[in-house]
Amino acid sequence: MQIDWNSLRFSYTETDYIVRASYHGHRLADGTLEGTWSEPVATRNKILPMHVCATSLQYGQEAFEGLKVFRGIDNKIRVFRWQANAHRMQQSAIGLYMAPVPTELFGKAVELAVRKNKRFIPPYETGATLYLRPLLIGTTPKLGVGPGWDFEFIIIPSPVGPYYKTEGDAIPCQTFIVNRHVDRAAAFGTGRYKVGGNYAASFRGTETAHQQGYDCLFLDSRQHKYIDECSAANFIGIRYGEQTQYITPRSSAILPSITNDSLMTLAKEQGLKVVRRHIRLEEISQMDEAAACGTACVISPIDKVIDPDKNQTYTLPQAPGKVLMGLRKALQDIQYGRAEDKHHWCNIIQ
Ligand SMILES: Cc1ncc(COP(=O)(O)O)c(C=O)c1O
Numbered sequence: 001m002q003i004d005w006n007s008l009r010f011s012y013t014e015t016d017y018i019v020r021a022s023y024h025g026h027r028l029a030d031g032t033l034e035g036t037w038s039e040p041v042a043t044r045n046k047i048l049p050m051h052v053c054a055t056s057l058q059y060g061q062e063a064f065e066g067l068k069v070f071r072g073i074d075n076k077i078r079v080f081r082w083q084a085n086a087h088r089m090q091q092s093a094i095g096l097y098m099a100p101v102p103t104e105l106f107g108k109a110v111e112l113a114v115r116k117n118k119r120f121i122p123p124y125e126t127g128a129t130l131y132l133r134p135l136l137i138g139t140t141p142k143l144g145v146g147p148g149w150d151f152e153f154i155i156i157p158s159p160v161g162p163y164y165k166t167e168g169d170a171i172p173c174q175t176f177i178v179n180r181h182v183d184r185a186a187a188f189g190t191g192r193y194k195v196g197g198n199y200a201a202s203f204r205g206t207e208t209a210h211q212q213g214y215d216c217l218f219l220d221s222r223q224h225k226y227i228d229e230c231s232a233a234n235f236i237g238i239r240y241g242e243q244t245q246y247i248t249p250r251s252s253a254i255l256p257s258i259t260n261d262s263l264m265t266l267a268k269e270q271g272l273k274v275v276r277r278h279i280r281l282e283e284i285s286q287m288d289e290a291a292a293c294g295t296a297c298v299i300s301p302i303d304k305v306i307d308p309d310k311n312q313t314y315t316l317p318q319a320p321g322k323v324l325m326g327l328r329k330a331l332q333d334i335q336y337g338r339a340e341d342k343h344h345w346c347n348i349i350q
Contacts (some may be wrong), residue, residue: 005126008161010296015157017042017116019109022139023099023151033099033149040109040153042116048152055138055148060197062137063092066295067258069114069130069157070346071121072337078346079132080335082110084258089134092193097147098136105153106134113155114349120159124336127162131295163297173303173319174292176217176230178281179205180309183221184229184253191228191253198255199232206231215292217305219281220251226278228253230292233300234260235279238289238323243273246323247287250276259293259331265343266330272323281307284314289321299328 003013019042025035055061065085070078086106093100101109113132114121122128133156140148164171182205185191185198202218209216209231217235220226227235227249234257239245246267248260264274284290290302301320306313333339334346 003120003122003159005122005128005159006161008122008126008128008159010131010160010163012158013120013160014046015117015120015159017044017113018046018157019043019113019116019155021101021105021109021153023153025099025149027147027149035099035149037099037102037105037153040105040112042112046156048154050139051141053141053143055140055142058142059138059145059147060195060200061096061098061147062135063089063096063098063193063195064136065089065132065134065194067110067132067134068295068335069121069132069349070335070337071124071129073124074337075124076337077114077118077121077349078335078337079110079114079349081258081262081345082107082347084261085134088194088256088258089136092195093136095190095193096195098138099149099151101134101136101153109134109153109155111349113157117157120157122159128159129162131158131160132156133158160296163300171301171320171325173301174230175214175304175306176292176302177209177212177214177306177308178217178219179209180219180224182208182216184218185221187220187222187253189253191251192255194255202231214306220278221253226251226280229255230302233257233292233294233297236260236263236291236293236299236324237279237284237287238321239286240288240323243271244323246272246274247279248274248276249279251278257294259295259298262331262343262345263293263299263327266327270326270330281305284316287316289318289324290316291320291324298331299324301325
């Protein structure tokens with residue numbers, strides 16, 4: 001099959017192989033898991049036979065990840081910060097009483113997924129990438145409510161198109177609408193884990209926003225006062241000043257974005273003051289730039305935030321703004337091998 005790289009969107013395109021590893025174990029009297037992981041294997045079979053009572057199907061015992069593989073300007077293959085995704089998936093696994101995938105196994109599986117699907121890594125000029133979707137699911141058949149002890153770890157690769165078809169000044173902006181009637185995650189719930197349940201819970205908010213032509217801004221679920229997340233991305237606000245500030249929410253309910261973490265490092269290097277704190281919704285009126293950030297879009301500028309309950313619209317003066325667009329470029333330069341990778345974020349696969 002010949003892929004038309006330029007027509008790729010952020011959607012699934014099947015590749016030759018997925019990678020799988022299985023965990024079989026049991027629970028000790030105190031609830032801890034004991035068991036072993038198999039070695040990862042590549043398989044062409046994308047169908048997973050599973051018991052209808054599997055804990056992932058019955059109780060949502062599942063977690064996933066998302067990371068990208070880039071074909072650089074030098075034609076080298078770069079995997080971006082897979083160790084950070086391995087760590088975050090381990091946190092999700094612990095949070096949902098699953099067996100964490102050891103970092104070494106995660107790394108081997110990533111490498112195997114890339115090597116077996118090299119022909120699906122898009123050429124540099126296209127701006128497209130190979131997205132990897134690691135997935136961890138509970139497979140123990142159980143009817144009584146409780147965590148299982150058998151798990152399947154899978155890496156699903158898919159080439160995906162660039163988030164924007166155009167670069168530079170033509171980058172489109174997103175408008176967000178606040179929804180105080182749907183919460184994505186509870187204050188001390190699973191919001192900080194990348195688990196399917198959070199996304200299913202957010203659909204009522206995100207789909208309602210899409211029907212109105214917007215994306216959904218989630219506030220903290222306890223008071224609906226502070227900014228939590230932009231649909232499935234972190235929020236960043238920029239305030240110009242003697243020392244420009246990069247402000248991003250501190251919250252127990254948001255996903256620790258690896259893109260945001262990388263951008264914070266770059267922002268500090270560029271002399272910005274990085275501040276993580278609660279951000280009241282009204283503070284958007286004091287910001288010069290704002291954006292959503294994540295693996296899929298890197299940085300997506302925000303032009304407006306609509307608060308229908310208060311009949312208020314916040315308009316960002318700079319959209320897209322020079323500070324966030326500069327950071328976006330700095331990160332992409334590292335990912336595509338155009339700038340020195342000082343932080344050793346990219347793993348090169350020969
Ligand atoms: C809810 C949510 N927040 C934030 C992010 C951004 O995280 P990352 O930068 O690691 O992709 C994602 C995407 O993975 C997400 O699903």
